[in-house]
Structure formats: structure tokens, C-alpha cells
Amino acid sequence: xxxxxxxxxxxMAAALAVFAASPAxxxxxxDINRANVEPLPIAITDFIxxxxxxxxxxxxxxxxxxxxxxxxxxAKAAFxxxxxxxxxxxxxxxxxxxxxxxxxxxxxVREADGRLRAExxxxxxxxxxxxxxxQFFTRPENWRRVAHIIADAIYERLTGEKGYFDSRVVxxxxxxxKIDRKKQLAIMDQDGANLRMLTNANDxxxxxxxxxxxxxxxxxxxEGGQPRVYLLQLETGQRELVGNFPGMTFxxxxxxxxxxxxxxxxxxxxxNIYTMDLRSRATTRLTxxxxxxxxxxxxxxxxxxxxxxDRGGRQQLYAMGADGSNQRRVSFGDGSYSTPVWxxxxxxxxxxxxxxxxxxxxxxRTDGSGxxxxxxxxxxxxxxxxxxxxxxxxxxxxxxxxxxxxYSIDLTGYNEQLVPTPTYASDPAWSPLLE
Numbered sequence: 001x002x003x004x005x006x007x008x009x010x011x012m013a014a015a016l017a018v019f020a021a022s023p024a025x026x027x028x029x030x031d032i033n034r035a036n037v038e039p040l041p042i043a044i045t046d047f048i049x050x051x052x053x054x055x056x057x058x059x060x061x062x063x064x065x066x067x068x069x070x071x072x073x074x075a076k077a078a079f080x081x082x083x084x085x086x087x088x089x090x091x092x093x094x095x096x097x098x099x100x101x102x103x104x105x106x107x108x109v110r111e112a113d114g115r116l117r118a119e120x121x122x123x124x125x126x127x128x129x130x131x132x133x134x135q136f137f138t139r140p141e142n143w144r145r146v147a148h149i150i151a152d153a154i155y156e157r158l159t160g161e162k163g164y165f166d167s168r169v170v171x172x173x174x175x176x177x178k179i180d181r182k183k184q185l186a187i188m189d190q191d192g193a194n195l196r197m198l199t200n201a202n203d204x205x206x207x208x209x210x211x212x213x214x215x216x217x218x219x220x221x222x223e224g225g226q227p228r229v230y231l232l233q234l235e236t237g238q239r240e241l242v243g244n245f246p247g248m249t250f251x252x253x254x255x256x257x258x259x260x261x262x263x264x265x266x267x268x269x270x271x272n273i274y275t276m277d278l279r280s281r282a283t284t285r286l287t288x289x290x291x292x293x294x295x296x297x298x299x300x301x302x303x304x305x306x307x308x309x310d311r312g313g314r315q316q317l318y319a320m321g322a323d324g325s326n327q328r329r330v331s332f333g334d335g336s337y338s339t340p341v342w343x344x345x346x347x348x349x350x351x352x353x354x355x356x357x358x359x360x361x362x363x364x365r366t367d368g369s370g371x372x373x374x375x376x377x378x379x380x381x382x383x384x385x386x387x388x389x390x391x392x393x394x395x396x397x398x399x400x401x402x403x404x405x406x407y408s409i410d411l412t413g414y415n416e417q418l419v420p421t422p423t424y425a426s427d428p429a430w431s432p433l434l435e
Contacts, residue, residue, distance in 0.1 A: 028040070028101045028102055028124045028125075028127070028131075028158065029158055029159070029160070030070050030158050030159045037069070037070055037412070039066075039069065039070055039071055039072035040070060040071050040072065040101055040102060040158065041072050041099050041100055041101050042065065042071050042072065042073055042074065042100060042101065042102040042103070042104065042154075043074045043079065043098070043100035043102070043103045043104065043125075044058050044061055044062045044065075044073055044103075044104040045076075045079065045103070045105050045106070046058045046076075047086075047105075047106035047107055047118070047120070048083070048084070048085075048106070048107040048108070049107070049108035049109075050108075050110070053108055053116075053140075053143050054106070054107075054108045056143065056147075057106070057108070057118065057143055057146060057147040057150070058104075058106070060147035060148065060151070060191075061104065061147050061150050061151045061154070064147070064148060064151035064155075064165040064191065065151055065154065065155065067191065067417060068155065068391070068410070068415075069410055069414070069415030070155075074098060074099075074100055078098045079094075079098070080094040080095075080097060080098065081094040081095070083105050086105040086106055086107050086119065086120075086121055089123075089128075089130075090103060090123060090125075092125050092126075092128045095123075095125040096125055096126060100125050101124075101125060101126060102122060102123065102124060102154075102158065103122070103123040103125050104120060104121070104122055104150075104154060105120065105121050106118065106119055106120035106121065106150070110140070111137070114139075114140070115137050115138065115139065115140075116137070116139065116140045116142070116143060116146070117135060117136070117137055118135065118136045118138075118143070118146045118150070119133070119134070119135040119136075120133065120134060120135075120150050120153075121133040122153075122154055122158075131157055131158075132153060132154075132157045134150075134153060136149065136150075144189065144193060144194065145166060145434070148165040148166040148191075149165075149166045151163060151165040151166075152164070152165050152166050152433075161390070162387065162388045162433070163388065163433075164190065164386035164387045164388045164390070164391060164430075164433070165190060165191070166433055166434050167189075167190045167386070167387055167430060167431045167432065167433055167434060168187055168188065168189055168190060168430075168431045168434070169187070169188055169189075169190055169384075169393065169406075169428050169429065169430050169431065170185060170186070170187045170198070170208040170209075170210060170217050170428070170429050170431070171185075171186055171187075171188075171208065171395075171406060171421070171426065171427055171428040171429070172184070172185065172186070172205060172206065172208065172425065172426045172427040173185070173186040173197065173421070173423045173424070173425055174403050174404065174423060174424035174425065174426060175201070175423045175424065178402070178403070181424075182201035183201065183204050183205055183206075184197055184198070184199045184200060184201045184205060185197070185198040185199040185205050185208055185217075185219060185232070186421075186423075186425075188421070190419075190430070191419075192419050192420040192421060195421070195422065198217075198232060198234075199221075199232075202223075203221050203222050203223040203224075204221070204222040205219055205220065205221045205222075206219065206220045206221075206427060207219060207250070207251050207252065207427055208427065209252060209253045209254060209429045210254070210430070210431045210432065211254045211258045212254055212256050212257070212258055212432055213254075213257060213258030214258055215233065215234040215235050216231060216233050216234060217232050217234065217429070218231050218232075218252040218253070218254060218261055219232065219252065220249065220250060220251070220252060227249055227250065228241060228242070228243075228244070228249055229241075229242040229243070229249045229252040229261065230242060231261075231278075242261055242263075242276060242278075243276055243283070245265055249263050249264070249265055249266075250263065250264040250265075250266065250271065250294055251263060251264050251294050251295045251296065253296060253297055253298070254298075255275070255298050255302055256299075256300055256301065256302040257302060258278075259277065259279065260275045260276060260277055260278060261275070261276050261278060262274070262275045262276075262296045262298065262305065263275075263296070264292075264293060264294035264295070266292075270289065270291060270292065271291075271292040271293055271294050272285060272287045272288055272289065272293050273285075273286045273287045273293050273294070273296050273305070273307055273324075274286065284324075285324075286305070286320065286323070286324035287307075287320075287324060287327070289309070289311050290311075291309055291311035292309065292310050293307055293308070293309045293311070293318075294307065294308055294309075295307055295338060295339050297340055297341045297342045297349075298322070299342045299346055299366070300342065300343075300344050300346045301346065302322055303321065303322055304319055304320070304321060304322065304342075304366070305319065305320050305321070305322055306318070306319045306342055306349050306366075307319075307320075307340065308337060308338045308339070308340060312329065314336050315336040315337055315338050315354075316329055316331045316332075316337050317329070317330050317331035317337045317340050317349065317351060318330060319366070329368075330349070330366070330367060330368035331351070331368055331371075332368060333353070333355075333371055334355050335353050335354050335355025335356070336353070336354045336355070337351050337352070337353050337354075338351065338352045338353075338354070338381075339351060339352045339381060339383065341383055341384060341385060342366075343363075343385055343389040344385055344389045344432075345388075345389035346366075347365070347366070347389070348363045348364065348365060348366070348389070348411075349363065349364055349365075349366055350362070350363050350383040350384075350385065350392055351363070351364065351383065352380065352381045352382065352383065352394075353373070358376050358377065358378065359376070359377060359378070359379045359380040359381055360374075360375065360376040360377075360380060361373070361374050361375050361376075361380050361381075361383050361392065361394045361409065362374055363392075373413075374392070374411070374413040375394075375407075375409050375413065375416055377396055377398065378396075378397065378398055378399040379396065379397040379398075379404075380394055380395075380396050381394060381396075381397075382395050382427050382428065384429050384430045385430060386430055387430065387431070387432050390410055390411055391409070391410045391411075392409055392410075393406055393407065393408045393419065393428045393430055394406070394407060394428070395407070395425060395426040402424065403423075403424025404424050404426040405419075405421065405424065405425055406418075406419040406421060406425045406426075406428050407419060
């Protein structure tokens, strides 16, 4: 369950005059629109506390920022000043010597009512000023979420864009031998922590997808031997069948407002795309071809849909209006294209491409132009976007490996990293930022 966190500003009185006189943008900042970004050296001190949680929060914040590829946390052994009171401005000269262009200090306090109060301040060491400061109130067991929220606040202040660390990933956990692989739904924080299983391993499950508006996922299950689409409430565990259709149902995904599920239904050898209104349960057919149309994904404004189809002889990407109008092909490169996903920013479509015996993860503009391959391997598949549209996750089956694993990569194509899971893992889906 999601534990609510109260967020309040935290500003030193002495810094107010600096804010009034300084520009809105920080002196230290990161231009994330460049092709190659030099990571920003940043010092993250242990949060002052009466137990080990202060140091643990600092470690999670540092790990989040480092994993983004935009920050280079400085080793604590290099620190000259030992922060003992985060309410007092640091000795900026000590941090300049070790080239810390930004500095994070903080404190943890156990309130009388049992809540945890976490405070942090972000400093521009070369301008000798505080850039931001906030405090959070939550339950003690929620400390990891606080760390992710702090990392998001730092990311946003120094890049000008929303972060993505306070989010979760649902995926298919795979275990057992290849000839008898067990698959069940699992959920974890975006960094692999707080893993828990959502379903048992009795039935094969595929294509889990988050609702953009609720703590809910949709997925496909082979329960009873027939693939059907289900909804699962993450906070209550309540599950319901979306609909009992005469054919097989594939690739469910929510509309941007969370009020519809779009999916592919197979009937008489063909597969077409339908939407279902979750309130009325009324279905609307959007495509009608003697082909396989599947993997639909809405644009973030809900006006367009991208999908894959073999109507031209092999799998390519097509787009259409949300009502099924103006169906047109948007991919034109060599090979086959599949699993398209519209960016939450609305500017790009991510996809899987099969060509030359290899599988690639790439992006293109929404009209099909500007195709860029981010990573290529033996078998890469199933991209999913971070909430800010700057990072993708996907799963990879390496040659000779026992099973698939989840990786992340940013839009530069350089910052590729393994996302740790205790079992084999496939079909990741990234949540929106938590609330």
C-alpha cells in the first residue's frame, strides 16, 4: 500500500534574500538535452539521525542519482567537513576543494506521534547558496520512499525536469526450469527494492500494465487455459475479469484517463483492436482487417493510438485516431517492428525491432522519422517508459543465459544498466510517479 507523505518547504531565513536576488535557475545545473552529458559531481552527506536510517537514506539518494547517469556522487572518504547541524550553512570552501558542485545535507527526527520527519537541503557550493529545501512527514517504515522523493526533488532542481525515482515497476517473475517455467506477477520499486509477488505461479501471466490514474494494473492470464484480461487493485488485492470474450484477448493497456482498456481480440484467425469502457463495459471495435493488429498504446493526450500489424506482410507500426480513423503506417525501416509504446512526453514512440537475427530497442518520432536504435542484442524486447520520458526499461534474453533479465537505458543509449531481481524477469511496466 502507498503511505502518504506530507511535503513542506524548508528554507533558511538567511537564504531568503539570496532567493529574492538570484535568477530562477540554479547557477549549477545540468543540460540534459545534450547528446553526451558529463555527470555532475555531487556530495551527499549522511542525514543526521539517532540510528542507521540517516545513512541509509543518503545511500538510496546517491544510488538513484548515480543510476540516472547525470550525477557522480563523491565518495564520503573524500569529505573534509563533517556536517553536524544541517541548519547551518556548510563551509563551502571545503566542498569546492573536492569539486563537489552540489551538496546535500539532511536530518531525521522521530516525532512524538511516531512519525518520521525527514529534512534535506540542496546547496550550490560554488555560488555559496541554498537551492532548495523540503521536509517530509511519514511513517518510519516508509523511509525508502522519502529517499526516492528527495532524489526526485534534487533531480528536478538541477535538470529542470521531473524525476522518476518515486515509482514502481510491475513485471513477470519467472522461475523454474525452461521446460516448466513458472510465471507470476511481481512488483518492486524502480531500483529493485521492496519486491513482492502479486499472483501465484499456478497460471501463466503476461503483459502487466499500470493504470495512469489509480493503483491498479491490467494483465493477461491463462487461468482456465483461456487467455483473458484482468484488473488487479494493488492496495486491496481485489481482482476482476474485464470481459469474457469468445476469442483470445491480448496486450491490454489503459487509456490515459484510466477509464478504458484497449486490447487485441483474436477471432477466426485474425486479431483486431477493441476498447472497453470500464464503467459501462461497452466495447468498440477500432480495426477491421484480415491481419493481426495488436499491442496498442495511447498517446498521452488520448487522441492517437500506435499499434503493430502485419497487414502489409510483416510486422510494422501503424497509428490511428482514438476512434480508429486515419490508420497509417509509421515505420519504414528494414526488419520487423513490434511492442510500440508512446512516450509520456508525447514526442517519441519506443519499439522493439527485429533485423539481421538480432533484437533492438529504439525510438522514433511519432510520424516515424528520426529512428534511433538505443541497444541491440540476442533478444531484447518490451520497452516501457519512465514517468518523465527520459529512461526506458526492457527485458533481455542473452545467448546461453537461463532466462530473461530487466535492463534500463536512457535516451542517449549510453547509460545501460541491469535492474536487479531475485528471479528471471520479463515484460516490465513502469508506473506513473506515486502520490
